[in-house]
Amino acid sequence: MSSVEGAQSQSGWLLEVFGLQKSFGGVAALTDGRFRLKSGSVHALCGGNGAGKSTFLKIVMGIYQRDAGTVRIRGHDVSFTEPAGALAAGISIIEQELSPIPGMTIAENIFLGREPVNRFGWVDFAAMNRSAKLLLDELGFDIQVSTEMHELTVAQIQLVEIAKALSRDADILIMDEPTSAVGEKEAEHLFAVIRRLKARGKGIIYVSHRLTEVFDIADTYTVLRDGRFVAEGAIADIDRNTLIRHIVGRELTDEFVKANTPQPRTVLRLTNLSRPGKLANIEFDLRAGEILGIYGLMGAGRTEILECLFGLDTDWTGTVEINGKVVKIGSVRDAMKAQLALVTEDRKRSGLIMGASVLQNLSLAILPRLTWLLNIVNRKVEGRLALEAIARFRIKAATEHMSVSTLSGGNQQKVVMGKWHLTLPSVLLLDEPTRGVDVGAKREIYALMSEFAQEGGAIVMVSSEAEEVLGMSDRIIVIRNGRMAGQLDRDDATQAALLNLAT
Amino acid sequence: MVNVDQSEDSAPTGIVRQNTAIWRVILKKYGIITAFIVLCAVLSVMSPYFLTTQNILNVLRQSSINGILAIGVSFVILTGGIDLSVGSVVALAGIIGASFATTSPVAGIAGAPYPAVLAILVGLVVGLCVGTVSGTVVARFKVPSFVVTLGMLSSVRGLTMLYTDGKPVPSLTPSFRWMGTSTVLGIPVPIFILLFVFAISWWVLTKTRYGRYIYAVGGNPRAASTSGINVRSIRRSVYMISGVTAGLAGLLLSARTGSGLTQAGISYELDAIAAVVIGGTSLSGGVGSVTGTLVGTLIIAVMNNGLDLLGVDSNYQQFIKGLMIVFAVLIDTSRQKEAE
Numbered sequence: 001m002s003s004v005e006g007a008q009s010q011s012g013w014l015l016e017v018f019g020l021q022k023s024f025g026g027v028a029a030l031t032d033g034r035f036r037l038k039s040g041s042v043h044a045l046c047g048g049n050g051a052g053k054s055t056f057l058k059i060v061m062g063i064y065q066r067d068a069g070t071v072r073i074r075g076h077d078v079s080f081t082e083p084a085g086a087l088a089a090g091i092s093i094i095e096q097e098l099s100p101i102p103g104m105t106i107a108e109n110i111f112l113g114r115e116p117v118n119r120f121g122w123v124d125f126a127a128m129n130r131s132a133k134l135l136l137d138e139l140g141f142d143i144q145v146s147t148e149m150h151e152l153t154v155a156q157i158q159l160v161e162i163a164k165a166l167s168r169d170a171d172i173l174i175m176d177e178p179t180s181a182v183g184e185k186e187a188e189h190l191f192a193v194i195r196r197l198k199a200r201g202k203g204i205i206y207v208s209h210r211l212t213e214v215f216d217i218a219d220t221y222t223v224l225r226d227g228r229f230v231a232e233g234a235i236a237d238i239d240r241n242t243l244i245r246h247i248v249g250r251e252l253t254d255e256f257v258k259a260n261t262p263q264p265r266t267v268l269r270l271t272n273l274s275r276p277g278k279l280a281n282i283e284f285d286l287r288a289g290e291i292l293g294i295y296g297l298m299g300a301g302r303t304e305i306l307e308c309l310f311g312l313d314t315d316w317t318g319t320v321e322i323n324g325k326v327v328k329i330g331s332v333r334d335a336m337k338a339q340l341a342l343v344t345e346d347r348k349r350s351g352l353i354m355g356a357s358v359l360q361n362l363s364l365a366i367l368p369r370l371t372w373l374l375n376i377v378n379r380k381v382e383g384r385l386a387l388e389a390i391a392r393f394r395i396k397a398a399t400e401h402m403s404v405s406t407l408s409g410g411n412q413q414k415v416v417m418g419k420w421h422l423t424l425p426s427v428l429l430l431d432e433p434t435r436g437v438d439v440g441a442k443r444e445i446y447a448l449m450s451e452f453a454q455e456g457g458a459i460v461m462v463s464s465e466a467e468e469v470l471g472m473s474d475r476i477i478v479i480r481n482g483r484m485a486g487q488l489d490r491d492d493a494t495q496a497a498l499l500n501l502a503t
Numbered sequence: 504m505v506n507v508d509q510s511e512d513s514a515p516t517g518i519v520r521q522n523t524a525i526w527r528v529i530l531k532k533y534g535i536i537t538a539f540i541v542l543c544a545v546l547s548v549m550s551p552y553f554l555t556t557q558n559i560l561n562v563l564r565q566s567s568i569n570g571i572l573a574i575g576v577s578f579v580i581l582t583g584g585i586d587l588s589v590g591s592v593v594a595l596a597g598i599i600g601a602s603f604a605t606t607s608p609v610a611g612i613a614g615a616p617y618p619a620v621l622a623i624l625v626g627l628v629v630g631l632c633v634g635t636v637s638g639t640v641v642a643r644f645k646v647p648s649f650v651v652t653l654g655m656l657s658s659v660r661g662l663t664m665l666y667t668d669g670k671p672v673p674s675l676t677p678s679f680r681w682m683g684t685s686t687v688l689g690i691p692v693p694i695f696i697l698l699f700v701f702a703i704s705w706w707v708l709t710k711t712r713y714g715r716y717i718y719a720v721g722g723n724p725r726a727a728s729t730s731g732i733n734v735r736s737i738r739r740s741v742y743m744i745s746g747v748t749a750g751l752a753g754l755l756l757s758a759r760t761g762s763g764l765t766q767a768g769i770s771y772e773l774d775a776i777a778a779v780v781i782g783g784t785s786l787s788g789g790v791g792s793v794t795g796t797l798v799g800t801l802i803i804a805v806m807n808n809g810l811d812l813l814g815v816d817s818n819y820q821q822f823i824k825g826l827m828i829v830f831a832v833l834i835d836t837s838r839q840k841e842a843e
Contacts (some may be wrong), residue, residue: 312729332731342729350729353722355789364719365730367712375711419730 013072014039014203015060015091015172020069022055029055033069034229035222037203039171042194044218044235045207046247048467052227053207057174061093062086073172092165093174098157102150107132109149110164135163139193155186162193173197174205177298179213191217210297211240212503225249244496248467256471257446260453262290266324267458268427270309273318278304279482282318286427291449291459293473295466297502301482302462303345306429309460310342311335322427336365341420343413345431345462351416352404359386359400361415366422389418394444410441417448428452430461434468446472466495478502534834535783535798542802546809553812560691566804567693568593568752570797572771573778574704575748577796578741580779581708582721583788584641584648586742588655589749589775592633593768594663597753600626601672601763604679610672619679626754627747633659634746638739648742656772663765672763683758693755700748704793717741721788777824778803781831802827 013036020033030052037043047053058064060071062080071078073089080086100109107129108115116131118124132145141159149157158178165173175194179187194204194217206218214221215235223230223246231246265288273282279301286292296302307313309320311331320327320338327338335342344350352361363370363382370378370385386400393414397407404415413433420428433449434442449472453459463469469476476493478485478501486501547554572589579586603622605611616622637655641648685692708714719727720737728734752771757763782799784791803824810820 310729332729333733336731344729350723350725353719353726353789355722355785356718360715360718364715364727364732367715371712375713377710377712377715 012039012074013037014074015205016070016072016075017056017060018070020056020059020071021067022059022064023067028227030059030227032228033059033224034232035205036232037172037205038220039203040198040201041219042198042204042206042217044214044221045205045224046211046214046221046243047224048247048465051224051247053224054176055227056224057093057176057205057207060086060091061174087168087170090169090171091174092168092170092172093176094158094161094165094178096177098154098161100149100152100157100160103148105146105148106136106143106152106160106163107145109160110135110167112164114167131167132163135166138166138196139163140196141193153186155190158190159193162197166197170202172203172205174207176207177209178206179208179210187213210503211243211499214243215240223247240500241496244499248495256468257443257450258291258472259450260289260291260474262474263288263456267322268460269319269321271319271321273305273308273316275301275304275308275313275316275482279308279316282479282484284477284487286458286460288426288456288458289453290474291453291461291472293469293476294460294462294479295464295469295476295498295502296479296485298464300479300502302464302479303431304482305479306342306431306460306462309335310340310429312342336423339424339426340429341365341423341425341427342429343416343420343431343433345435347409347412347416352412354405355403357401358390358395358397358404358407358415359383361404362386362389362400362419362422365419385422389422393418393421393448408441410437410444413437413441413445414448417445421452426457428457428459430459432463433461434463434465466498469493469498470495535781535795535802539798539802539805542805542809546805546812550809550812553809558808558812560689560694562801562804562808563694563697564691565808566800567691567697568756569771569774569778569803570697570800571700571748571752571755572775573782573796573800574700574793575745575752576772576775577779577782577784577791577793578704578708578717578744579648580721580776580784580786581717581788581791582738582741583724584738584741585652585776585786586637586745586749587649587652587772587776588633588637588659589745589752590768590771590773591656591659591663592630592746592749593753593756593771594765595633595659595666595753596626596629596750597757597767598663598667598672598763598765599629600750600754601675601679601757602667604675605672605763606676607672607674610667610670610674616676616679619676619681622679623682623754627750630746630748630750630753631743632746633749634743635739637746638742641742642735642738652742667763667765669765671765672757673761675757675761675763680758680761683755683760693759696751696755700751701793701797708793713737713740718789721790723789774803777828781827783831783834786832799831 015035015037017033017035020030022030033052033056035045035056045053055064059066062083062085065081078089101112110132111128115123116127129145136143136145139159139162143156152160162173178190197204208214218235220232220234221238221243222232225247230249266285267288268286271283274280282305284292294302294305304313308316309329311329311334314330320329322338329335329338348354353364359382363386367377370382372378383400390397390400395414395418396411404412407415434445437445449459461472470493474490476488476498478488478498480502488497552558576586576589600622602610602612603615603617603625604619606616633655637651640646640651682692682696687695708717716727716732716737719732720734724734753768756767778799779796780786781802782791782795784795806823807820
């Protein structure tokens with residue numbers, strides 16, 4: 001594979017980027033972005049969260065405008081002010097979140113906006129279907145072009161997107177986490193397609209957190225970290241651990257606050273949790289004062305575990321023991337009765353009532369406790385509890401009556417945590433507790449977690465950020481494809497070990 | 504850390520943001536009332552008759568039926584749904600109630616007239632039943648409320664025709680007609696009924712847990728269900744409330760006109776929804792109040808009355824009402840964009 005790379009001459013870069021800079025409101029997202037791509041190769045773009053990968057891609061695609069730096073395609077300087085420019089220059093992206101028009105056919109989606117027309121100006125469906133079929137045949141994708149998009153799986157939609165890119169004569173294809181939502185078999189098919197594209201001289205930028213895949217499909221790699229270029233080279237010349245070291249780069253600093261110590265008492269025992277199609281035989285014990293981290297790749301089933309435990313998903317089997325007693329969890333109410341609390345992954349979608357005030361959000365889960373005769377809410381107690389939560393969680397809001405939509409992401413997250421803290425849980429389930437939250441607020445959230453555990457509470461924390469899992473957990477469970485891939489004690493856990501188990 | 508603090512809540516932007524927020528809150532909270540007062544002021548200057556007790560009571564009485572309907576519909580809209588069936592419920596409840604209170608031997612059911620209380624109770628139960636059906640289909644089977652209640656609009660009207668074979672139910676007993684035609688302390692009874700419905704609704708929505716849950720379900724059903732709220736039963740219940748208030752409005756209409764009519768309440772749902780929307784309740788749910796709805800009802804009534812007094816063609820009234828609805832939703836939309 002690498003011989004193709006070595007055999008090519010020094011010049012003739014398909015895409016060449018250097019000195020790329022971009023900051024947002026004074027915060028640098030990219031300080032030195034570099035990247036070189038040859039035709040007929042797959043180049044992996046690696047880096048952790050916040051490394052600058054997506055900013056880099058968005059600049060290349062003309063979605064963001066760069067502050068400084070050079071982008072060259074086949075030796076010519078380019079600067080795109082909008083995605084249409086990048087598309088015209090032969091760059092296409094297959095995004096992580098695909099957005100087809102579900103009611104249209106495959107052919108209609110491929111040629112959306114560029115429908116072939118006959119001399120009356122009518123859409124020439126026959127010609128469109130013919131061209132679409134040719135494209136799909138090239139990809140070895142055996143499906144009727146008149147199939148509607150909503151009947152396709154995510155992997156199939158991706159193939160349609162690839163066909164669309166080919167129909168635009170794209171030479172550079174960017175694939176952003178293409179396997180994050182597809183199964184292994186489908187991924188194999190995707191890889192076969194990628195190899196075929198490579199053989200046809202296309203250059204492919206492959207973005208993935210899954211290192212196994214990177215070693216499987218890529219010829220070369222570039223690592224970005226904290227917005228800077230770190231390393232590039234041939235995949236054949238590097239081993240997995242070195243690549244991981246490049247990606248991680250530094251030791252964990254004191255960005256984490258952790259003062260809790262697990263007590264011997266077991267609070268929650270989960271045995272044999274299985275959810276058809278999603279989870280199989282998940283088991284763990286959770287002790288008072290303990291923070292248990294659950295790590296895994298996107299789609300591995302991390303969130304699903306919490307959803308089962310909290311009664312949001314009821315289609316599962318297994319046993320939950322709380323303080324030694326078996327409890328049946330068939331609804332959110334059951335879970336709340338068992339003193340569980342869940343801070344969901346997406347605060348805007350499932351955590352907060354965005355139009356409501358801080359106070360109303362804080363008290364939402366405890367209203368049954370705050371009501372008396374005729375279901376009247378006791379405003380006095382409600383206000384007092386809300387103010388206590390605001391103080392304890394250091395929520396920065398002018399008054400408790402402000403709408404939560406006006407708060408920053410970090411403060412919104414603290415409102416969700418405060419809401420659940422008011423339910424006096426003994427087990428706190430946290431799903432990506434610091435997603436979309438800046439560094440300072442992150443630290444505060446860690447401190448609050450630590451405090452809660454110190455007081456004897458127990459925490460299950462799901463996170464896709466390895467650093468966070470390593471920094472905060474007393475014990476870590478790694479989930480892969482809905483199964484337990486391994487369990488690590490705090491002292492044995494390293495980023496490399498986590499990634500190895502997860503991929 | 505300094506950097507972090509700035510990105511969190513930098514002081515100058517924080518203050519600016521807050522000022523505009525407060526301004527917006529004032530506009531949001533009192534804008535509709537201000538508009539109402541301005542409208543009244545202008546009309547009282549233009550027509551000396553406008554501010555007379557007689558006219559004010561007249562306007563209030565006229566708006567009572569639409570007000571009661573609109574308050575019920577507010578509950579549904581606050582959860583993010585819509586109820587298009589209320590106009591038909593007005594007819595069905597009005598005519599079934601009337602058939603219990605008529606002295607006509609042909610139009611009534613066997614044994615009529617029954618005491619007014621029973622006739623009223625029957626009418627309310629009819630509304631409740633229709634609401635329960637709509638609510639169950641919407642909440643349990645997740646059929647869009649627009650479709651369900653559009654179907655009910657037609658079906659319930661059909662049931663009304665079937666019930667009396669398309670004939671009206673005349674000659675209602677004086678005791679049944681009392682609530683539509685009498686006055687207490689010089690004030691028409693329908694106004695008291697409207698105020699009573701308003702007071703209870705306001706209390707439920709602002710003071711009780713149930714009220715909070717309605718807003719939560721409308722604001723973010725997923726967050727509500729994650730918080731342990733039974734979203735399904737809340738959703739079902741608001742259609743039941745809307746059904747009962749529509750039933751009450753139907754009884755009131757029969758009592759006022761003295762007979763149950765199969766054609767009663769046609770397109771009443773549109774005026775009710777208009778009042779809710781003009782009153783500032785968001786059609787996407789979670790934001791609004793019955794106070795707004797009451798003011799929205801009054802604005803429509805006052806405007807109709809004012810234009811009548813000024814001798815303006817009633818077609819203009821339609822036209823202006825339409826503009827007001829679009830304008831009210833326009834404000835709501837820009838507000839939502841702001842919230843994002």
